[in-house]
Amino acid sequence: MSTAPTAPATDAVRLARAYLSRVAEPYPAALASLVADVGPIEAADRVRAGGVSPSVTSQTSARRAEEHARADLDLIARRGGRLVIPEDEEWPRWPFLALENVAARRCGGEPLALWVRGPHVLADVVDKAVAVVGSRAASGYGEHVAGEFAFGLASAGLTVVSGAAYGIDGAAHRGALGAGGVTIAVLACGADIAYPGGHQGLLGRVAREGLIVSEYPPGVTPARHRFLTRNRLIAALGGGTVVVEAGRRSGAKNTAAITLALGRPLMVVPGPVTSVSSVGCHELLREGQAESVSSVAEIVESVGRFGDDLATRPAEKESDLGAPQGEAMRVYEALGKRNGVSDEAVSVESGVPLDRVRALLPELELAGLAMQVDQGWQKLEMR
């Protein structure tokens, strides 16, 4: 299926996609194929007339009489929003390409259209974006880390994508907003619906300073299957996904699985092994499916495609194998801490031959590690 715009973004195209968006429950693979083949206007006409294949009929017959396109577009406009369609410049064309691979198709392909609220150009702000997700039943540790990481990512100019749920999602949105950054809340209900109810204020702020994005037309209420369908958009809009906390059966593990199917970097934050909220993260680590991230710098490094200017690699490390055979170290250890020790005693204590001891002591002195005193040689502490 092509992702290049096949037609200019006329009113008629937008109305057709608005209609199709309400008629079929995402993700309607057969309908999407039809739209790709004949274009949205012709596809909408055929659906209305019932002149479609059995598989498209099965996806559209229940709601094909629901002609709310104009009303839906008016409603979203009154809520400061718009319908973003593949024919628009701001359509996130590149991020959605990943949805077309075979593994990803199991979770649904590129959406037919997106209902969007907020002051940013969608394609621009997802150019450098990271999904930060996790359990609703988060711990204080998890919410703290989600908030700190989102703050740091937003401060570095990255967009934070999440799902507006209680717990990790909410902390991630708040952290990004706190840094004056951009955050995207991808909803499993209409973009006009404040769900969960306790996040009404947060969602209002995201709509004013970030973006609210939904595949569902206004008024559609959240349902279990919609969260799963929604998760693919979180994974697709983020350049990688950070799971901050996840219980054994957390929904965040679904987003993690989709991230892998999309071929995007999957990162998890380690936590105490005594915490049930980190069990899912540790499982993903242990199974080798996710990378461990402990800082914003590590997230930026893992997501990689943001470029070298943002990623800072730690300096090359010395080997931890050490040099236990080093005669100089053994001589150093044999020196007196408070009093001098004769070179013969140093030789016996260190097991280093006397002639080598006599050669090494001046070297240690030069290195500022030993000094000569009345009774012999004394150790100076390493800095």
Next chain:
Amino acid sequence: MSTAPTAPATDAVRLARAYLSRVAEPYPAALASLVADVGPIEAADRVRAGGVSPSVTSQTSARRAEEHARADLDLIARRGGRLVIPEDEEWPRWPFLALENVAARRCGGEPLALWVRGPHVLADVVDKAVAVVGSRAASGYGEHVAGEFAFGLASAGLTVVSGAAYGIDGAAHRGALGAGGVTIAVLACGADIAYPGGHQGLLGRVAREGLIVSEYPPGVTPARHRFLTRNRLIAALGGGTVVVEAGRRSGAKNTAAITLALGRPLMVVPGPVTSVSSVGCHELLREGQAESVSSVAEIVESVGRFGDDLATRPAEKESDLGAPQGEAMRVYEALGKRNGVSDEAVSVESGVPLDRVRALLPELELAGLAMQVDQGWQKLEMR
């Protein structure tokens, strides 16, 4: 170098190895080669007489007059101990084979002899052993986890090997002792020396109920290079190494590096990313050098060679990709929670064609997920 006994464990052999153990600071590679070539008695005689190669001379000349073998053997016997030599049945022949590979040789090879205190047969108790190590500057979390894991490993019949330091090491020894299990403290000083001082009581208990093991003859005091040399024995005696906590420059990272050089499984315990005590563990995870372990079962699984009787694999997991397209799930979600909903309304809400809705509702009823009420169909909660 062969690890098979080349001579019976006679008194003369034991005296020769006791002498060599004191004469050369571990690890004396050239001397070890000589012993492998001519046997310990002849090697000791040549060292005494000074008739050895320059490299062996360099390793032995400083202390070659120290003839304390008989006295050392008497002293360790008075402390309930013995000198275990490669010619003994209880020599840990197999665990030490790993010390002979090229990468491991950098840290030193098989010891010339081991000073041992305690009631167990060394080769027997290291047959199923795990090293549990970590920072002296451990957090309460780290000490708790080290103690719990050691308790669990000991309860499962495994021996816990550690280094008797403050922090993680001490917690590991105590955990194993608490389970009535066997623990081995490998020291960087004579087996008769209680170091660190605050662990005098703990070391006494390990000597009575576990084993104290040292490459150093009685009376030798701890020194920095001896800890590094000692770490290779901890890694070699454990079938794998668990690093519970490690700061960025913790000595536990040295034991970790040696474990990898030995080709043994390296495991780390995740912790809060906000804790400096877990930084080293997370680095090892992120670099892909260590496996994450969150439980005793995972440690046993990782170490593997203990066999299937101990390792319990979690049941095969379902895919987390879910089935967001499932019509049955969508029909279920569209049912009324408190009141019945007509099948037509279910069709519109779910987007599933009416005939499919009518087919699916009885299936949901049979599955105990829906029931017919006066006004239509009502949802029953999933268990």
